[in-house]
Amino acid sequence: MREPHFIGHYSFMKFLVTYATRHGSTAEVAQTIADELTSHGLDVELREVSTVDSIAEYDALIIGSAVYTTQWVGEMRNFIKQFETSLIEKPVWAFSVGLSGVPKSSANDPVRVGPVLLRLKCEDHRTFAGALKPKELSWRERSQARLGGAIEGDFRDWEEIRQWARSIAKEIENS
Secondary structure (H helix, E strand, O other): OOOOOOOOOHHHOEEEEEEEOOOOHHHHHHHHHHHHHHHOOOEEEEEEHHHOOOOOOOOEEEEEEEEEOOEEOHHHHHHHHHHHHHHHOOOEEEEEEEOOOOOHHHHOOHHHHOOHHHHHOOOEEEEEOOEEOHHHOOHHHHHHHHHHOOOOEEOOOHHHHHHHHHHHHHHHHOO
């Protein structure tokens, strides 16, 4: 990972936490991250990725997406493509949500969520277990989940998610 390149005191930084979700699980993870950063005195804006038309006003970003068939949701891939030049110039942390029931060691490789993350050189990338509720999925998504060995249930570890957000806040405080 590259060296963080923060400007000034951390409390003057403005963060964007943006996410792409299909069924709401990733939105809840993003909300938890934003809440934790805010509780540490950081200026944070939480936005669904399709509502972001500029990132110029933000000093740093946390981007996250649901993972389906080992890929980030198309809206997040499009966001990264649209803002790639600016994203390379800013500190960016990334998180993936999904792959319920799949061993963590096999999901943490950024290649599994597409080459898009490899271009950004993120400060950190974390994969969090998601929530699989088959009744909320389309027939195709249920089929893919079954074939992929995903297990029904909510596997999100809220303390793990909050701890990751705290580690980001601490990194900024120490910069």
